[in-house]
Amino acid sequence: MSQKHTKDEQIAYAHELLSANLIxxxxxxxxxxxxxxxxxxxxxxxxxxxxxxxxxxxxxxxNEMNITTGAGVIRGPQSGHPLCIMAMHPTRKHTLEMKGKVSLHGTKCHIYGNSNHVNDVVDPHTPHNFITAASVTAVGYGHHYIQNITPPLEGSVNVIPDPYLTKTLPAIGSCKATGLEIEAQTITLDPGTYCDGLTISDGSHVTLNPGLYVVIGDTLEIEESTLEGTGVTLFLADRHAELSVSESTVRLVAPTSGPWTSFVILTKRDYNTWEFEESTLDMYGIVYAPGSDIEWENAGTPVITAEWTAWINDGFSWSGTGTLNFPYDTEGSVVPHPSSLNVIPRPGLHEVVRLAY
Structure with a gap:
């Protein structure tokens, strides 16, 4: 895959095209x-x-004559494919790693790894690991059973910048609750700041009213429970606010208007680790956690109702069994799909130009 961006590269490529046409x-x-x-x-x-x-x-x-002709072209807009899964770490190996017998499936899902670690970014460790996607690309390429990737894994020289690096994160208000633990309850929570983490366990069913939920100081932990909400954004506001989901279902739909439109999860840009174990993560919108590495152990085939999810994380390590589905249907979706997600280069194409005169 190549994209020609600088002036010198554009000039050199134009000479290549012209030479080919003069044969x-x-x-x-x-x-x-x-x-x-x-x-x-x-x-x-x-x-x-x-x-x-x-x-x-x-x-x-x-019998002969001299002729001169000319043309001009101008760079066209780079309307790339939408990102579905993007591993942001620039150098670490195994940022798109698979173990056990788990498979990934999403025929409209574009998967991209920014790491330049040589030949060990995309790594299906076993013959039982399969990826079916719209495209799978990594700067540092892959290792082990890459023949199980459909379409075939592509290499790239293009490190994709964080599309939301300059986005201002939410303000942190005063504590609505401190160290809240919900055990074996059916309850509805309101937006606000939840200090020293939030724990939901023992078969609880928690519904979030629309709005912004800030978790700070400790983990958002969901164990053997259900968390759901529509018009919701979770902001994990420091490195201590990790996300841990075990034997649970989380179904959240991002806001369709307002300052956090399309963001279902936001994090401070600090490094930490998320852990998912035998759970359903049904997130409708953008999961923006560029410093959060996910350890994701699956079982079975979780039911996903979200029309699309854009996962922007430090890296992913999938394990367990079964199949994780990643739908990506943006046309007519309830949650708006921002054009800022259209950053995945189109495989095999040079940068598009259009005639200027």
């Missing part, structure tokens, strides 16, 4: 000049001069 041409090439203009929407301009033999003009004694 078999009988004219004598006199001069080729390709230059790049200035400004943000710069134009790549080219002229070619040649001496060519004439046909009909030979009757009046003109």
């Amino acid at each position: 078999g041409v009988n004219s004598e090439i006199l001069d080729i000049d390709i230059v790049a203009g200035e400004g943000e929407d710069w134009v790549l301009s080219g002229t070619i001069s040649a001496r060519t033999k004439t046909a009909l003009l030979g009757a009046v004694g003109i």
Whole structure:
């Protein structure tokens, strides 16, 4: 995969294309000049001069003539594919790792690994690990049973920047509750700041009213319980606010309007670890946790109702058995799909240009 971005690369690539199109041409090439203009929407301009033999003009004694032609192109918008699973760590191995007998399935899901660790980013460790996706790409490529990846794994030189690096994170208010533990209860919670973590366990069923939920100081832990809510954003506000889900179901739908539109989970950009064990993680919207590494042990085939989920994490290690489905149907989706997620390069294509004149 290659994308040509700099002016020098664009000029060199234009020469390559021109040379390919001149194969078999009988004219004598006199001069080729390709230059790049200035400004943000710069134009790549080219002229070619040649001496060519004439046909009909030979009757009046003109057997050859010089001709000059030119054209200009301008960079087109880079409307890439939407990211579905993106591992952000730039150097670590195994940021897209599979163990046991677990498989991933999402025919519209584009998977990307930014790590440049040589030949060990995408790693299905066993012959029982399979990935079926729209595309699977990694800067550092892969290892072990990569023949189990459909379509085939692609390498890349393009590190994709964090699409939300400059986004301002939510403010942290005063504590609505401190060290709240919900055990064997059916309860509804309201938005606010939950200090020293939040624990939901022992068969509890917790519904979140619409709004922003800030968890800080300790883990958001869900064990043998259900957590659900619509119009909800969770903000895990420091490195201590990890996410741990065990033998539980979490079904959350992001807001469709307001400052946190489409974000179902946000985190502070600190490194920590999330742990999922034999659970259903049904998140409708963006899971933005670029510093959070996920240890994800699956069992069976969890039912996913979300039309799309964009997972932006430090890395992923899937284990266990069964199949994890990653649907990605954005057309007409209830939760808006932002164009800022369309960052996955289109496989096998150079940067698109359009005619300027």
